[in-house]
Amino acid sequence: MPLMDHLRELRNRLVKAMLFIAAGTVVGYVVHDPVWAWLNEPYCSLPAEVRGGEQGCDLVFTGVFDPFFVAFRVWLIVGLAVSCPFWLYQLWAFVAPALNGRERRYTYVFVPLAAVLFVSGATLAYYITGIAMSVLFGFAPEDVMPMITITNYLGYMTLMMVVFGLGFVTPLLVALLNLMGVVTHEALARSRRMILFGIFVLSAVVTPAEPLSMLALAIPLILLFEAAELFCFVNDRRRRTNDDLAGLDDDEISPLDDAESAADAEPKR
Numbered sequence: 001m002p003l004m005d006h007l008r009e010l011r012n013r014l015v016k017a018m019l020f021i022a023a024g025t026v027v028g029y030v031v032h033d034p035v036w037a038w039l040n041e042p043y044c045s046l047p048a049e050v051r052g053g054e055q056g057c058d059l060v061f062t063g064v065f066d067p068f069f070v071a072f073r074v075w076l077i078v079g080l081a082v083s084c085p086f087w088l089y090q091l092w093a094f095v096a097p098a099l100n101g102r103e104r105r106y107t108y109v110f111v112p113l114a115a116v117l118f119v120s121g122a123t124l125a126y127y128i129t130g131i132a133m134s135v136l137f138g139f140a141p142e143d144v145m146p147m148i149t150i151t152n153y154l155g156y157m158t159l160m161m162v163v164f165g166l167g168f169v170t171p172l173l174v175a176l177l178n179l180m181g182v183v184t185h186e187a188l189a190r191s192r193r194m195i196l197f198g199i200f201v202l203s204a205v206v207t208p209a210e211p212l213s214m215l216a217l218a219i220p221l222i223l224l225f226e227a228a229e230l231f232c233f234v235n236d237r238r239r240r241t242n243d244d245l246a247g248l249d250d251d252e253i254s255p256l257d258d259a260e261s262a263a264d265a266e267p268k269r
Contacts, residue, residue: 046133113172124164167202168224171227
């Protein structure tokens with residue numbers, strides 16, 4: 001299509017996606033209270049002596065508009081999650097005409113798998129935040145009481161869940177790039193030490209300044225990267241075998257068959 005037709009198509013897809021997200025935000029408005037209680041559970045589950053209060057969660061706000069902004073962010077998070085299949089379909093419908101048959105088959109497998117990995121990472125972040133806050137609050141002097149604002153807490157929770165979710169999806173992208181021929185196992189093997197070091201550095205940067213969250217993100221990422229590297233090794237080996245056999249004539253014996261014939265020709269003792 002001409003460029004203007006592409007832009008019109010993109011505009012229509014974005015408008016439809018925004019309408020679905022707006023409808024999901026309305027759902028978020030309805031279920032705001034249980035969702036906020038769920039997000040607030042890691043902090044509320046901390047012991048009272050750690051939170052510095054006898055009862056309640058003791059979250060505070062310092063701005064006039066802070067309660068509305070926090071509530072709106074919760075509505076939007078729910079809206080994005082609820083309408084995810086619909087706006088992802090709009091993205092897929094815009095990109096799909098440019099993909100060939102093989103690339104489309106990859107997306108059918110990798111998109112659901114990416115969703116599972118993202119949810120797994122976000123779930124791990126949800127359960128690790130309570131332990132991380134307990135460790136962080138332990139550095140406070142005994143006569144100091146924490147007064148965490150709702151904006152600060154929600155930002156911390158969403159950041160942790162998004163970072164862990166995207167981190168879990170990254171090794172899957174490495175496997176996808178290998179299938180497309182962009183990344184090879186040899187390149188990954190040469191850079192393994194730098195990649196592992198980079199995982200630890202990135203985990204230390206994007207998580208709070210305590211070792212528990214860093215290790216909770218770094219160790220699963222290393223395991224997923226090793227699984228992706230193993231996949232790249234198997235796929236590259238299969239690709240080389242297919243390339244070697246692709247150049248043979250229909251009547252030519254493959255190297256494997258030739259080796260078997262030579263073995264059969266040896267005299268038995």
